[in-house]
């Protein structure tokens with residue numbers, strides 16, 4: 001009885017296993033029983049080979065602490081988890097940049113089994129209690145919402161800024177919701193009717209890609225997940241403006257670097273963000289991600305779940321290991 005169900009990724013192939021070992025709890029870590037785990041574009045790119053990963057993918061989850069040797073009083077807490085597990089002693093770590101620790105493991109992405117399973121382990125300090133007012137359906141979005149908030153963490157958005165979000169998929173929707181509160185003049189370039197309807201529900205203005213104005217926006221956020229997104233962002237940003245890149249994908253990009261120099265464009269790469277503010281926004285209902293949910297799947301249906309997540313315009317596909 002020490003095996004579990006899991007989704008296994010190896011050489012670009014996903015398989016469903018019933019015989020994965022339940023992870024042992026290393027010192028300083030806790031065992032979490034997964035309630036829900038979301039598929040994001042990074043997972044789809046991992047399958048394509050964006051980063052060479054063998055093991056259990058998945059990094060967006062909500063679950064319960066079931067074993068916690070160093071903090072037994074935390075057993076029973078419902079938690080979400082910061083996905084980067086830093087070494088704690090290198091220069092990056094002691095300088096307050098643990099998410100850039102070169103020795104870090106990353107849940108379901110770098111040298112650490114992830115959330116598409118019945119159980120996972122993470123350092124106890126990575127696990128943050130979910131307030132009772134935040135449902136499982138909302139809590140599974142904390143990691144991508146934190147990633148959306150990282151944009152404002154790195155790059156303040158002024159009420160007078162013209163901001164364009166390119167891409168209205170899973171992440172683009174969260175970014176748009178998180179940014180509306182700044183009062184900026186926000187537009188979202190949305191391709192699919194379902195994405196446009198979701199934006200309308202939150203009174204967020206969308207435009208067609210063909211309506212994007214050239215050299216106009218102070219800040220352009222690329223959440224397309226494609227190489228074409230950067231090119232579109234480059235055309236839309238005004239001289240001396242900022243492009244925030246949220247897309248990670250396999251492959252490289254041709255850039256006219258001189259044009260960036262002449263126009264003095266700032267390019268900001270933006271990855272993971274702060275969990276506690278994301279939980280606050282969910283608890284107060286300022287961001288409501290629950291209607292971004294597309295479908296729930298059991299782990300045994302992993303192939304179908306991934307295929308569904310790949311369909312254009314599809315929003316969040318979520319695994320429920322315990323039905």
Ligand SMILES: [Zn+2]
Nearest residue numbers: 040042060144
């Ligand atoms: Zn993700």
Ligand SMILES: [Zn+2]
Nearest residue numbers: 087090093101
């Ligand atoms: Zn470190």
